[in-house]
Amino acid sequence: MNGTAAEESNVLKDWDPKVLLKSLYEISYEPRVETKRNRFIPMEGHIEVPADEVTKADGLDNEGWMKQYIRNKEGRLQIFATHYAGEAPAQELILSGADVDANKDERTLTIHGGREHVKYYCRVPSALFDKWRQSFLSHCASSQIDAYVKPIPRAFQHLTERVLILELGSSSIRAGVLTTEPSLPQSFFPSIAVRTDDGKIIVGEDAYKPEIRHNGHFVRPIQAIDPSVERYSIDKEVLEAVILKVIKDLRIEPFKYKVLLSIPQNIPSVLIGELLSICLNDIKFQGAAITRQPSLILYAYDVTTGVVVDIGERLNIVPVIDGYVVESAIASIPYGSQQMGDSLRNSLSASNKGLYSFQSPIPEDYQKEEKGENRETRISLDSFDTTPGMTTRFDIDNSRFLCTEGLFKPKKWGLDTKGLHQLIHEAILQSPIDSRRVLYRNIYLAGGASLMPGLAEKLEQELSTVVPNTIHTQVNISPWRYNAAYLGAQIVASASTFEDSCISADKLPKFIAQLQASSF
Incomplete structure (x- = not known):
């Protein structure tokens, strides 16, 4: 319409x-109920730690390591005195907010920082290196799960x-x-x-x-x-x-x-x-x-540094460091929800299944979903006061997956541009070098199209194909991200500094003159 x-x-x-x-x-x-939230990756088994609690700086050889049985569980690292997970761990470390440094050549993982300033250094079997790394990363990320207004x-x-x-x-x-x-x-x-x-x-x-x-x-x-x-x-x-x-x-x-x-x-x-x-x-x-929405979105996530990925009618990727927008790194692309709707509408028209568009899930494994047996879902419009002659019940096939894939493969929408994950990667690379690691693990979704189920997981998966495996990427989602900018605006409006940011009608001409000379 x-x-x-x-x-x-x-x-x-x-x-x-x-x-x-x-x-x-x-x-x-x-x-909103989110599939990604509290998505810990459990892991337990034997690893190696420096004998006598010596540190990596001491240059241990193979004889300087001892076996230890550990388990990652609900944001905690549990260390057992026995060679199995007994009734109670001998030691327990809170992983929330910690960083994970990985060295695949040496098979070592260093977990440090976080709320309790944890420091843990270990060596894991080569065949299980990636699994242990992902497990630690998932539990260290737990501090941000409830970090939103x-x-x-x-x-x-x-x-x-x-x-x-x-x-x-x-x-x-x-x-x-x-x-x-x-x-x-x-x-x-x-x-x-x-x-x-x-x-x-x-x-x-x-x-x-x-x-x-x-x-x-x-x-x-x-x-x-x-x-x-x-x-x-x-x-x-x-x-x-x-x-x-x-x-x-x-x-x-x-x-x-x-x-x-x-x-x-x-x-x-x-x-x-x-x-x-x-x-x-x-x-x-x-x-x-007056203020722009990306900074407000970060306020709604209760942070001041991160990459805002706002997906509505347009796609805006905006790195923000300590509340300041990195202007030179902004990516603003004129595609988003409109292309999803058009793609779905065209696909359904081609298969004579209707002309309507609906919220579409993002499959984590696109190829698997596309080939899956249960590719149709039944849609009913009976509750929306339809008129005689309107189609009110019909099936939507795997078009619901195809229409969203253009976010990551824009050529499917007929666009000659880079995918969402590549644009985020490039925006971070254009940001100050000392902030890049922080930005990679602080990616925040907002906008109506960000509500699609599975988007955060899919984005993390695609980012892993372009970001070095030594760098942790994390996409954060708030259940309130549809109204994130509005919530952030309330934080700004209730601050003691808000009064100073307001202008009156008599001061408007001077403000406009200053505005024209700035890059607001």
């Missing part, structure tokens, strides 16, 4: 998708600060007032409007009503004129209508509130002055601040 009424099929002409949209834009405080339902409005958080996404608008504890958006709707033939602007879900969409054309508040070269334009009337809808939804008076605008990474600085002018001069907010 991104065209005019003339482009609509007769079957869909009278369909009102309000029930479907309500489902898609539901605010739920139920955390958790939203609290029924949070109260902030006691002293009145701040509106407004996220302008390419597909969705999220908004809410600052609360005492982090919370999810209170207003959430499609970033779309219809400009009717008589000049009215209808925003959000209402734009999709048959009587509205048949009598006008769809427009966006921020439109990509040519995404491939980062050209954008603001439709001032539509953006004002979006903000007024938010104000109505939240029942607030703009002049009593400051606003924090959260914008995508790829919106050029030249448009920021226009955005602020609309908020301060036209809507009359008390003050305004």
